[in-house]
Amino acid sequence: MKALQSNWIVLGLLGMLSYLGTTFALMRGLDLQRPAASEPEAAQVENTTGPSWEFNNPELDQLVANLKREREHLTEREKQLEELAARLQAEKAEISRVTNTVVQLQRDFDQSVTRLKDEEQLNLKKLSKLYTTMTPDGAALVMKELPDDTLVKLLALMKESELAPLLELLSKPNATDAKRVAVLTDRYRLLQSRGTSTNRPTGP
Numbered sequence: 001m002k003a004l005q006s007n008w009i010v011l012g013l014l015g016m017l018s019y020l021g022t023t024f025a026l027m028r029g030l031d032l033q034r035p036a037a038s039e040p041e042a043a044q045v046e047n048t049t050g051p052s053w054e055f056n057n058p059e060l061d062q063l064v065a066n067l068k069r070e071r072e073h074l075t076e077r078e079k080q081l082e083e084l085a086a087r088l089q090a091e092k093a094e095i096s097r098v099t100n101t102v103v104q105l106q107r108d109f110d111q112s113v114t115r116l117k118d119e120e121q122l123n124l125k126k127l128s129k130l131y132t133t134m135t136p137d138g139a140a141l142v143m144k145e146l147p148d149d150t151l152v153k154l155l156a157l158m159k160e161s162e163l164a165p166l167l168e169l170l171s172k173p174n175a176t177d178a179k180r181v182a183v184l185t186d187r188y189r190l191l192q193s194r195g196t197s198t199n200r201p202t203g204p
């Protein structure tokens with residue numbers, strides 16, 4: 001009976017030891033497999049660098065700073081060019097306005113000169129007709145007091161038959177008057193020659 005009890009005790013001890021050994025082996029196997037199971041997680045942590053906006057790279061930061069400065073420089077340059085273009089456009093408009101004003105003033109001046117010339121020509125014709133209605137002595141006495149330019153223009157409007165006696169009277173009574181008449185007749189000749197060449201018809 002004691003032998004049977006001792007066998008059961010031995011078997012119980014063996015069973016317990018076997019259980020403990022199996023449990024220990026299983027526990028150890030789990031511990032050995034755990035790092036393998038966690039390797040992907042470790043690899044994932046190792047490969048993860050975080051969001052790009054949180055990534056800290058001095059070279060990349062320097063490149064971004066340079067690009068930002070270059071963009072600011074280009075923006076400022078573009079602004080300056082736009083201001084220059086606007087200023088040039090304004091100056092061009094001002095020059096165009098001044099040019100148009102000058103052209104208009106020149107046109108008005110030319111029209112005024114033409115009108116004055118027409119009026120002067122009309123007045124000279126009236127004056128010439130008036131002198132031809134006077135006696136040669138009276139006309140010569142008045143014409144001596146006229147400026148040379150006006151006198152030449154009046155002579156150019158008279159007929160030769162009316163001109164000859166007036167020139168004879170204007171050249172008297174001294175050499176100074178004769179010299180003046182010589183100058184006036186030469187200017188009269190040039191004026192007539194210029195008028196003839198101007199009014200001469202051109203060939204085909």
